[in-house]
Amino acid sequence: QDSTAEQTQDDPALLVADEVFVENEERLVASGNVEALQGGIRLSATRIIYDRSTDTLIIEGPIRITDADGNVILADEATLDQGFRNGLLKGARLVLDQQLQLASVEARRVDGRYTQLSRVAVTSCQVCGHNATPLWQIRAKRVVHDQVERQLYFDEAQFRVLDVPVFYLPHLRLPDPTLKRARGFLIPTFHSSTLLGFGIKVPYFIPIGRHQDLTLTPHLSTKARSLGYRYRRAFAYGDLEINGAISSDTLKPGEARGYLFAEGAFRLPRDFKLDFDLKLTSDASYLNDYDITGADRLSSTVDLRRVRRDELITASLVHYESLRDFEDNDTQPTIIGDAAIERRFFPAALGGELRLSAAVHGHYRYSSIPFDSADADLDVDGRDVGRISAEASWRKRWTLAGGIRAGVTTNLWLDRHMTFQDNTSVRDVARATHGVAVELRWPWERTGPRGQRTVIEPLLQLGYVSGQRPGNPNDESTRVEFDEGNLLSLSRFPAADRREHGGTVAAGLRWMHQAPDGWSAALTIGRIWRETADTEFTRSSGLQGTASDWLVAGRFAHQNGLTLSARGLLDDQARFSKAEARAGWSNNRMDLGASYVLLVTDPDEDRLEAQSEWSFDGEYRISQHWSTSTSWRYDLVDRRLDRVGLGLQYQNECVQVDFGATRKFASSSNLEPSTDFDLTVALKGFSTGGSAKEFRRTCQH
Amino acid sequence: CGFTPAYAPGGSGQQLLGRIALDEPKTKNGYRFGRRFEERLGRSSGPFRLSVKIQVDRQGLGSTSAGATTRFRFVGRALYSLRDVGDPETVLLEGRTNAFTGYSTTGSTVATLAAQRDAEERLMIILADQVIDQLLIDAPRLSASAADQ
């Protein structure tokens, strides 16, 4: 029960008017800009006759009543009790949350809670002029608005679009716009796809107490029947969400298909955090057929971590299920476990920073064939790996004369590699490796006459890592990248099963410029020379040979929202072995983003043909009501369009129409090219989506 | 030609070296960003305090005709603001920077996972270096505001 309405019931009503004619003890006539205030309710009218004997107000309009919730009632004339709790209003119009308007011939107020309107037209559309027809409206013989439950009950409701009746419902219940969480249907979506045919999704929301809810979404289409479900639960120390569906369709007749994704995040005692993300699917093509996700490898993970200023503890268990038709889940590592702890110390006497860390790793393949059989990859089919490694490093920096920033880093790595079910590798090997790096940076700065700032920073690193490569297999470090993040590093392999050995020299130059009128640019160039070439580096890593490719990376940003950034690895013939670029332009009208990637042919990285692709996505607001979005992916090598998407949206104060079309051209044994269309028509005024003032149309007089 | 060494006495670098404290990190990325920042400008407790908000998105690229996504890209955005430790209300310097790192998924599952984790770690090093560059460029505005306090 809405307590505020209760307790203000017997507050005195204040009546203000230009003129009050006190006829006698029982009758009082107020006229001229009459306003009556009672509790949270304000009433304005041209004339009010207050009859004390029957405690009623006879009110002559135009009447405007505003209640504490912001609901507005307009009427031509009315008779109400002194607390405005009961009474009859003629020619009444109820406006809820400044959005939804219910116009009726007559409205009856009951107990200050119910408003019963008869012969009603309900819409949230702007109506200009007296007899203009709204874009859509619901006409009903009777509508009851329950202010406490915040519900609208329609009897004999007829839905009309531009005054054309579309469908008829004997009874209909809709939430009033101020209702936050209520059981009921959400906005339906029409969906058509070449794989599933034409269909409709109608989500139904069921709140369970204050901390849980369940949304069931039947999806009925010509080629499939599916029930989607989403269960959410909030705990005091975390939350859980489960999404899934159960389907049967003509693509795999007679088979129950479906998927289940569950993810949760929990705060444990002593600052630990636990996340888990479970992904299951009934068959390899289901997720693409139903357009759930484009992922071609499903990873289910459990992740525990604690982050403190000087300590990082991480532990994770990952299970992979590959959906790629050429990959066999038996010979791929499907269970991967890691745990690591790192601590940072700042010894006062010694100075600098001491870092100690320890890590354990393991990955497992179901197969136990100790050699590489006829599967798609060249790795040993059944190989399982275990590793224990520890690292101690000390680093310090000084500022030498002339502003040179010098740094020394010393590392000691202890690694033990255990390999099972692999005839080609050493079973168990342990190594101690040490490394040292001396880094010199000499940044110069300049402030120009108009305030422009420029910084030039030459870099140099001399590094040495002892030892040779132990005979353990390389399962994890087969894809090495080279960018500004590891230009100055002692080992660029991504995992501890491989390290760089021998002497290296890395040199680079960084240039940054900031112009006073709001644009800025940056450029980084770098190269690495090494004593002996490392045969484990692939061609596209750019680190092959005794002199690496040139690393060139640049950035440009302008105040008007344009940003460009690119990075490339130039080989000795000045050809890119790898190039990536990103451009973005966003302002209040549009948000455009483009990406480019080029990867050279590299059999060592299972890339038998070059990979070069443009992708573009943009949103553009054409006018106050219309906005469009598009996304493209074009494969430059095969000269084919990979996917294209188009979106169109119309939105005004009472309706939001979203239309989307996507066409995917990729095809393989468990993947078919598909075209999907989506149409959602949302009637505004029944959800708490706010009144979207920025989309409100106005009447041109 | 007008260039002076940034870390020589009186250079902008001296405004920053050993004078910036970081907030307690809450995420792995925050920890790695802070580790790199303190490695280059030293750990200190003031007089300045740097607050950084890091957002990392992942984008799939390089799709083959068979529908496999062969390349992923982490796009990192860092929004930072520098304040005086004693006066948390007024912002002395603020700015934003962004960077990206990539990794391929043509390898085995465990190779892709290692490449993904390494890409995110490299992204934090690049973002930290770029924030330090930006602070070095804007450092004169720092001494200007300190002067007129």
Added chain:
Amino acid sequence: AQGAQVSFGSMQQDTSAPVEVTADSLSVNQSNGTALYQGNVVIAQGDMRLAAPRVLVVYSEQAGRIERLEATGGVVLVSGEEAAEAERADYNIEAGTVVMSGNVLLTQGPNALTAERMTVNLETGSAQMSGRVKTVLQQQDEEQTGN
């Protein structure tokens, strides 16, 4: 709309009843036929009392008849349960009306009304108030409206 004889009717007044005036001092002006009462002036007629610090009485041509009274300086008019206050009150006996003006406050049982001007018609007992009239309608107790 003469209305039944109801308690509010006490504002009704027989204007032909004798008028009794008491005051601290009186000064009569024969030339224009007026008399000025000053200091705690109280005018009584039937059960209506009008009190003010200064009342000017204007006599009509017929000897001995009072045409109208002008009370100023903060007037209180009491009649049965009703009471009204204002800065000034003009009681026109022949017309049977009292016009009160300036911060008029009428209290009528539980209700209180404020206005700039009020014209009381003594025959009907009705009152016409104007000028942003504020009325506080006190919730009537159940038993009272029951009568």
